[in-house]
Amino acid sequence: MSHTNWQKSSFSEGQGDNCVELAAVDHGIHMRESDEPDTVLRTTPATLRSFIRAVKAGGLGHII
Numbered sequence: 001m002s003h004t005n006w007q008k009s010s011f012s013e014g015q016g017d018n019c020v021e022l023a024a025v026d027h028g029i030h031m032r033e034s035d036e037p038d039t040v041l042r043t044t045p046a047t048l049r050s051f052i053r054a055v056k057a058g059g060l061g062h063i064i
Contacts, residue, residue, distance in 0.1 A: 004030065 012019035019034040
């Protein structure tokens with residue numbers, strides 16, 4: 001994989017290798033856990049935006 005500019009939330013500072021990292025790549029978003037850097041999920045900005053809205057609204061409680 002070419003050089004990717006991974007970013008993690010400022011809320012993750014001091015958490016060691018237990019962080020979700022995001023990177024904008026081409027026309028998509030790549031996501032990974034910092035402790036599993038070779039496993040990368042790919043999505044679109046619109047899908048990630050919908051997911052974040054659902055999480056904030058508590059719409060995914062049935063999954064847990």
